[in-house]
Amino acid sequence: ALAEMFEIDRYALAMTASVQADVLVNFTRYEFQPAMSRLQIFCSEDLGAFYLDILKDRLYTADKNSVARRSAQTAIHHITHALIKLLAPVTSFTAEEAWKDLHIGHETESIFTELIHTLPDPANAQALIDKWNRLREIRAQAMRQIEAVRTNGEIGSSLAAELDVYASGDDYHLLASLEDDLRFVFIVSRATLHEAPGDLRIAVSPSPHKKCERCWHHRADVGADPEHPEICGRCVDNLFGLGELRHHA
Structure with a gap:
């Protein structure tokens, strides 16, 4: 059920729905270049550099029948179907091939007989998008500091790092809502949140x-x-x- 899916998976579905709505508006106006640009940015930045990067740990390590893994697979199923259908008007042959590969072992007609994918509609989708957009801004700050430590040769991958995050007000409550899952969002081995006055601060140290x-x-x-x-x-x-x-x- 949608309510049982992980919050980041529901955010990914809400993001996809927003992108789909924008692209469909472009299509009705025959504006194919901005439509493809929107999809390219979504695939490279929203999915590749954020969502899928975080998702790898769950897909690789969780039990195959766990809620954690099934939630991720459900989100990927919907995102994949939505993307292939949105790409079909422009990358027709590639979309057709991908559609058939997606349905190996099942009878399916051409993708051009399909309708636009109906995505699940998470509750409070806009609030979810706003929350995770801010989390992504904080994550970007953390990644810059992790990269600086890596450049100095103190760590290899980000998983060799530990974070101490000092925050106040809305940022503190936002980060605290993720509980121990905060480390998975930052892709580090430990992320400890401290309530402290002043601007957001992030300290990076090599894991012992x-x-x-x-x-x-x-x-x-x-x-x-x-x-x-x-x-x-x-x-x-x-x-x-x-x-x-x-x-x-």
Whole structure:
């Protein structure tokens, strides 16, 4: 059910619906260049550089039947169907080929017999977009500081980093709403939020902990289970237990 999907997945659906609405307006005016530009930016920046980048951890590490993974797959299903149909008027042969590949093993007609995809409509979609747009601004600030530490040779990937985020007011409550999932949004091994007066500040430090061979997060509990000395506690839970609890990202 839509209400059970993770917040970031509902945000991705709301983003896609907004893009689809804009592109359809362009099509009614025969404005194909701005339509394709909007789709290109959506694919490269909104999906590739943000949503899918964060999603990889969940798809790679969560149990295949978990709510975490199924929520991600549901969002990807809808986004893929919407995008192929929006691209079809301009990239006709590519869209037709992609449509048939998407339905291998199932009878399907040409994509040009299809209607525009009906996307799920998350509750409070605009509020969701506003919230996550601000989170993306904060994330961009964090990524710049992580990159500076990486350039200095102190870390390799961002997962070798830990963050301490100092925030107040609306930003503090916004970040606090993500709970422990904050580290997944920043793609770091630890993200600790502190309520502090003044402007938003982010401190980056190399993680002192061992790297999990499965999820690549640096965690204090890597090797805590003697039967699985190379992986962290959440990976043990995902592989052999009930699975980790995540709600937002």
